[in-house]
Amino acid sequence: MYPQSLRDLTLEMSNLYSVQNKDKPLNLNMEELLVFYGVLLTSGYCTVPRRHLLWSLDDDVHNNCISNAMRRNRFDEIMASIHVVDNTKCNNDPFFKVRPIFQELNSSYKILPFSKWLSVDESMIPYYGRHGYKQFIKGKPIRYGYKVWSLASSGGYLYHMEPYAGVHTLLPETGLGQGPSVVLGLAEQAGVPGGCNFAHDNLFTTLSLIDEMTKRGYGCTGTLRQNRLFAVPFKPMGEFQKLQRGSTEVLSEGEKLLVRWRDNSVVTVASNVEDVYSEVPVKRWNKERKAYDYLQQPHIIHSYNQQMGGVDLHDLQVSRYHSTIRSKKWWWPIYAWTLHSAVVNSWLFHRDVMNGDYDLLGFQRVVAQSLLKKFGTAPKGHGRPSSMLAAVTDIHRK
Structure with a gap:
């Protein structure tokens, strides 16, 4: 789900960014990049208030799997230079910094055939900093963040996603309004075959949309x-x-x-x-x-209630064990969210196609530990011990 082409691009652009902006070669290799992914996934279920505590030797926070896979300073260097684009080739796309991620994942997610029922809805990626296309949606569980138009199966498998950027959104304009244009645009870009049924809420549904979907051979149900x-x-x-x-x-x-x-x-x-x-x-x-x-x-309402919640279900699974490692870069929440989206899709593929018996937590743990143990390199020695390791005597305590 997280294809080799995207990993190669991340490797190339991260090394390029380090040379361009820091005048220092990063010399990142594929093994270190995979360990970097493993640390991000591990932080989703082994949470600490500060990420440096993952490398601490204190008994209450020590994570042996991470500290024996990569040094803390090396992780910080990779974190500061991770990129998927060449900054010297910037264009007018507001999501230029993460556009290759959406393109690569939309292509790799098509490995699973389209289900009979598909759900169209918006996903919200939490973000509270400053950005021109940060959204505020009153009454939603996630009120502030980036809005992503999503197409998913009723079981939560995500097929296609497109970030909302106003007039710069890369979806075709149909002249029927924003909602119908999103449904028709996602169906067209994702290559949904005729005969599939779409379920969507009242943000998207119009009578003209139903007529157009009928002409294109799609089923359509919405409030x-x-x-x-x-x-x-x-x-x-x-x-x-x-x-x-x-x-x-x-x-x-x-x-x-x-x-x-x-x-x-x-x-x-x-x-x-x-x-x-x-x-x-x-x-x-x-x-x-x-x-x-x-x-x-x-029965039409009963069927709608059963098939509608696919996008919300995917968002719920992504948020369960989401990485707690944060950055001040505006695009970092999108980068982390897409990584966990690929994990959720991989788990659904493993469960439904390969008849796996892992739950999501077990699956993410297996993936993270496999990356850390297979590609990690144990340090030759540890740094300065923490002051917390000093034993407190009764004299000091009293």
Whole structure:
């Protein structure tokens, strides 16, 4: 998932950056780069307040696997010079510094065939520093950071990602609005074959998008905002909200099926996947009776709820054991996030295709320890001992 071409590019550009900006050759080799990745992955589940404590000899923080693989000062040198581009060839792309990472990973992620159902949503990479395209999204778990348009399977496997950069976003413009352009652009750039079904929320869904997806041979299911219904002859919202829980309203036009359902709130879903309306039983908690009510839920909404959360699931897995090593460089959060995204995709491939029995933590530990033990070089000696190692006598203690 993290291809050889990207590792070779990182090796070349890091050595070049060190010569250009520090007047000192870094002499980074592939073994050291792989150990560097191993340290980043290890820091995701062996967390310390400061990264230098990973090399400390104190009993409470000592990490034998890391300290026997690479010296602390050497890690700092690599950390200061790690790059994937030549800074002398800068262009107008706001994400120029990390663009090769997205290109290489989008290519390598296609090793797994596209699933029947695909989820389109935005991913947020946490970042609290200064950058022209840092986003703020109110009410989200991650409010500040870089927004990435993502295409994933319903199981959380990421197929394609594109960072949002306003007018500089590398997605084709369709004239249908931002949301539809993202869905159609991701489908086009990722090379999604016809017959796949897309699930997305009300940020992306419009009636014109469903018509266009039908022309291109894709299925499309998504929630709709009230102000995008236009001339759809539904009941007024205020009148529909007064109906009892479980009430539905169904309309069909051509290959589009529009369903409005009264749950805790009113939800409207449009789809070209199902042309026949059907229902499934569900239970909802009744606060007044303090018991469950059994209602009939439209099957199209039930299907949407099952298939929609793929991107959020991928983000959740990435955040579980994310590297705690930080940098002041604006692009470092993207660099670390993409590394862990490749780990999550590798784990899903190992679990679903190769029938592996590791959970994500076990898989990441195996990968990190393999890199550190196979490619690491044990130091000949340790540096100055920590003052914490000095025994405290009873005289000093009292």
